[in-house]
Amino acid sequence: MTACNTTTTTIQPNDSEKLFYSELDKYIDSLSVKFREISVIKMKVCEDIVQALLLQKGKTFGSFSPKFVFWAKQTFLLLKIVGIDIACCVKTKKIVCIYESFFNVISERHVSVSHGGRDKTLCEVNSHSSWVPRPAIEIFLKHCTPCQVRKPIKQHVVSKPIISLGVITRLQIDLVDMHTRPDKIEQDVVFN
Structure with a gap:
């Protein structure tokens, strides 16, 4: 028996899941043909990889091309769990x-x-599994309702130019309270 996923429960896709996969498919289709096949691993390809890894040395490749078997053996290894x-x-x-x-x-x-954002989610996903592309996480986060509600709406400040009518008609001064941080050069000398 072979498997490529630890999640075996069947869940009916909801609207956000359908939207996620439709945008992910658009992203995958935007890639060059060479990278489409290896950017994500689908169930059928994963099963083929496992079968290719189970092939004995010197045996025929069956329905697999030698290039595919070589790629599978160089890129993946077989782990037997239960x-x-x-x-x-x-x-x-x-x-x-x-x-x-x-x-x-x-x-x-x-x-x-806890909806920590792209980098925390990417780090957490990569700590448990591989072959999840960063754009897949970015697409997911665009549709995460709690993250979108929490994100502040950027309001651009309309800058108004300051028009000066002459020299020294407008001044700007920074006030600093030096009593809280006196400079000490020596024990006896203190500048306030």
């Missing part, structure tokens, strides 16, 4: 997060950092 083979990233040794579970994984991690 008798289930799971693909992990070679560099980070973290479980590969598949495309279909991005919304749930990012949501859980984002809530666990």
